[in-house]
Amino acid sequence: MPKLDSTAIANIQTLQRQAASLLLYQDVWRNPASQAFLHLLNTLTQVEININHCLQAYGNWFSAIAQTGQTWPDFLIQQILQSENPFTQQAQHQDLATLPLALVKAAQSDLQVLQDIYNCDCQLLAQWVQQVAELPKMPTVWVVEAQAPHFLQQSNNWAKALPDLAQYYRQHGVGLFARFRAFRYSTGQLIGIAVPDPIQLEELAGYDAQREALLKNTEFLLAGYPALHVLLYGSRGSGKSSLVKGLLHRYPDLRLIEVGKSELTHLPEIVERLRSLPQKFIIFVDDLSFEEDDDAFKSLKVVLEGNLTARPQNMVVYATSNRRHLIREFFSDRPRPSNAEEVNAWDTVQEKLSFSDRFGLTLTFESANQDTYLEIVRHLAQLAALDLSWEDIRDRALQWATRHNGRSGRTARQFVDFLQAEIALSSLERG
Template sequence: MDNFKTIINAIDSLAIYRSVLSDPILDSYLDHLKALVEPSESLNPAVTYSKLYYLLAQTVNPMEAADPWQNHLLDLLLDDVNPFSEAAYNRELDYKVYLEAVRRDLELLHLAFETGLATVLKATENYLQNLPEFPRSLAVLPKWAALTPTAHNTTPVLKERLAVKHALASAPGWDKYAESLAEHYANFGCGVFGRQIAFKWENHSLRGVDRPDPITFADLIGYADTRAEIIDNTLKFLNGAPANNMLLYGDRGTGKSSTIKALLNEYWQRSLRLIEVGKKQLADFSAIIRELTGRKHRFILFVDDLSFEENETGYKDLKALLEGGLEKKPENVLIYATSNRRHLIRETFADREANSSSQEIHAMDSVQEKLSLADRFGITIIFPSPDQELFLEIVQGLARQRNLGLDPQDLRRRALHWANWHNGRSPRSARQFIDHLTGEQTLS
């Protein structure tokens, strides 16, 4: 019990990692230790252990044969947003000023790590078995079985993250790992950045995408020259050279969005990160920029299917961000947008006629303001609809990837029939056709 008292006092004296005190599981763990040290009507060990068990049961355990409490504490350590982790992840700050305080905090947290669930469970059962009014059969509490990771809860950064966790789990102490943690924060980030490579901006904050689209350039057939310019611009960006915001314009289903997602899967290990921003969140761009400024990763803000109706004014926020606003866009952020419209803002001849009458004196000024949005993207890449031969080339390539083994002439005939009766000729239509054939073969 003296060890439990030491842990309670140690965790309460954290300095840099103090924000972990607000974690519900850590709070429940400490409450249970307090209940074992000094049980009371409000702190009953049977109740506090059950609450701790319940909370831990809701966590995902990506470590095989791991103590769920220890695993959770390691996750808290890697995810914590504090002055030290923020400084390590920010190219403009010096994390070394916090090292002394961090080493002390790590030793304090290691005390709690060493006292895992097996120790806590045994102490709890001993306490309950010594209560004359508690049934002996109920004094045997639920134990934990090791959980094995499954494919759906893994992310591209899991391997590196697990390596750090295993190193900490096997270390006799943590005070010597301050520099290693700083390196981890620098490479992978902290908070939401520490677990994912893809994000969405929702409700004025970043949300990690647990299962980003795994598409790669190897999956994309055709348009090699078109994609080469996009890759070239992205590589300049990743190497710290000047690079341009890009507008990918073309017919629907030609692979514009897939190309941007493939960039992430190709270059995430070179610090590329992707943030999807909806058109309705354009007004939040200043907040997004503040969130990303100084980070060691390089971010592409991905605006998919960008277009505006004539009466929408959200394009003005995007114009200011692209070029011309008072707030400078940081050098680690680019904007890649896709659109089916070259000029992005819908305009009709009727609009010009209305403006040229009594509605507005300088009608062409309004027209030019709308057209200037597309011009502010440094590079515009065109994705045209494929001709028949390119469409068939894509179909044949996808069929080889799926190992369908169909007669080439029969595949050609059916592909053209599909294009005529469904969504025309496009890479998306080709993939839908191959999905249809794969389903047929599976059922047969």
């Protein structure tokens, strides 16, 4: 039965011991690609090597690492940068010099180990498999274009790069907040959004003053200054939600958390989870409105107004609504002289009507008139580089608004998307 030479076996056994010796960064192995890597090492060092098992192990590892779209060294570095462990968590908030010495030494030891594993590249694994299986040629090696050089890749001694790594954790976060920048809160947990809405602020037109006000407030948040909670109120399709989503692509250090109305009762818990983190967060509540005696209303009110606990400086709420007054009010709610049910009934009415005032900044999005609608269409048509005259686009845009959803930014976007697809399909048919 073929086996590796003694040098190769010794090298693999060293890698196995090193992988098992990690004190803090054990979570780098808690993913399919890393688990497949360890399993492959194990099959290569069996006393009685099963060639089929060895080939299957290599195939499983190849498939797992291919699924990531990265080289093995790049993937391993990503796991280190996203690791959530006692060192990375504390390094977000404290200077390296103030951390327990044992914690720092453990991190340095782990990094030295991981650097050795990093140097075990894909070609070396393929060579070992070829030797064990006595293949006439080496199995296909997983190779893709390497990512942009990272400070760890440029360092000959990862243990000495610990200060730079700690600074990275402070800036970019760890765990879930390092892997994702957009989140959705659902069933009691934050769920990372791998592919957030790609809308860019440059695509939005017609409400420049509102956009500039929102940008300035967001920059206050990112700079660490007091920022205001914002209510974006106005007609449907005016781009309120798109404006908030577009912030994610303008500011790389920003995190956006979407919370549905049904989850607003958990808002105080979300805020407390975010309070101690160094990153800056926008809690995004879309299409906000309340019914009477809604528990979600009370939870949001606590976050907007605060309670005995100090308001966190790393978080604001941005909410959109089609209603200026967020709580539905009926004529029957208004007190009449004959109303004997509540002594101070007008106080209750005023509390409902003034809830939106608890947002520090209210941005109003009025319905688009014809000039605004056409301005948005022209802007989007230029971005799409439509090969039509403006007169033709203008006439068709007006017809589209009449036959479809009226004049709005959303209607303009739908029209330009349709026109772009129509032109592209006609070009294919002619070609």
